[in-house]
Amino acid sequence: MDSHASASTSTSTPQTLQCSGKEVEGCGRNWLDLPPDVTASILLRLGAIEILNSAQLVCSTWHALCKEPSMWRSIDMHNLGALWALDYDIDKMCLHAVDRSSGGLIDINIEYFGTDVLLHQIVDRSRHLKRLRLVSCSEISGEGLSAVAAKAPLLEELEISYCSFPKETVEDVGRCCPLLKTFKLNCQGCRGVYSDSDEEALAIAENMPELRHLQIFGNQLTNNGLQAILDGCPHLESLDLRQCFNVNLDGSLGKLCAERIKDLRRPLDSTDDYPFDTEVPEPVGSPSSTFDAYLYLSDYNDDDRGYSDDDYILMYYDY
Numbered sequence: 001m002d003s004h005a006s007a008s009t010s011t012s013t014p015q016t017l018q019c020s021g022k023e024v025e026g027c028g029r030n031w032l033d034l035p036p037d038v039t040a041s042i043l044l045r046l047g048a049i050e051i052l053n054s055a056q057l058v059c060s061t062w063h064a065l066c067k068e069p070s071m072w073r074s075i076d077m078h079n080l081g082a083l084w085a086l087d088y089d090i091d092k093m094c095l096h097a098v099d100r101s102s103g104g105l106i107d108i109n110i111e112y113f114g115t116d117v118l119l120h121q122i123v124d125r126s127r128h129l130k131r132l133r134l135v136s137c138s139e140i141s142g143e144g145l146s147a148v149a150a151k152a153p154l155l156e157e158l159e160i161s162y163c164s165f166p167k168e169t170v171e172d173v174g175r176c177c178p179l180l181k182t183f184k185l186n187c188q189g190c191r192g193v194y195s196d197s198d199e200e201a202l203a204i205a206e207n208m209p210e211l212r213h214l215q216i217f218g219n220q221l222t223n224n225g226l227q228a229i230l231d232g233c234p235h236l237e238s239l240d241l242r243q244c245f246n247v248n249l250d251g252s253l254g255k256l257c258a259e260r261i262k263d264l265r266r267p268l269d270s271t272d273d274y275p276f277d278t279e280v281p282e283p284v285g286s287p288s289s290t291f292d293a294y295l296y297l298s299d300y301n302d303d304d305r306g307y308s309d310d311d312y313i314l315m316y317y318d319y
Contacts, residue, residue, distance in 0.1 A: 052097065074131075080112075098122050101125075106130045108126075108133070123151045132159070157182040167203045198228065204232070209234070214236060223246075243278065
């Protein structure tokens, strides 16, 4: 054995983490010395799933802190989308997190799961909801989102990514949520990117006059749709048109955008800071296509998830 390694092994003393009188190897800090607000800030960075599955079980102090309604004003249900591999019911877990907010939920992020029923339950218990983010929620319908929008008049920010909703849903959201300031719509891969359509652009232009920030990534809108947005949304400060390949900003429209919009992202601008896959799929049915948007979005069902309704046991979270 190397002499230096041997000496290091014989003289090193493992540090410990102290919490409620318990010691855990690996850290010499007593985390109970931190102010509660600092501890809460650290725990919130874990996300709701990690808090409920792990962090709150560390010690009684953390458990008590994790039950405070203030910890659940913002709920991040980020996950990797492998629902069939989970050993708990993520829908029930999400609703449990919402209940912990005691009606104070303001911001929620839902990824790769969710149904119309769940969305209704969330909004029914969260009348002050201001921010909603839906990512690849294939079991939430356009009708469901429209109905929920009618119950969320205070909504200020909405992101819809990898979900396919009709233009009527966009119209309903705009009409029902007059305070909407930020709208992000990314349907890349959910429909043919090589066609052109101004349906969604017109729905935005005609129903979201108070928008300040618009991201319409990978959309099929044309210059006509963009002009309608500029006319209908006079307060726009930022506009993200990346991968909107039917838009041409070389002429007067591009000049108008540059004059009007403080933060303009053009169709060919870098996507390095974009959080999702930006690869443009081949048209479905083409000889080189390996992508079927419909199958991608509905590639699993409840029977394939590998859990029953009883798998999320609340006894772990209510003591």
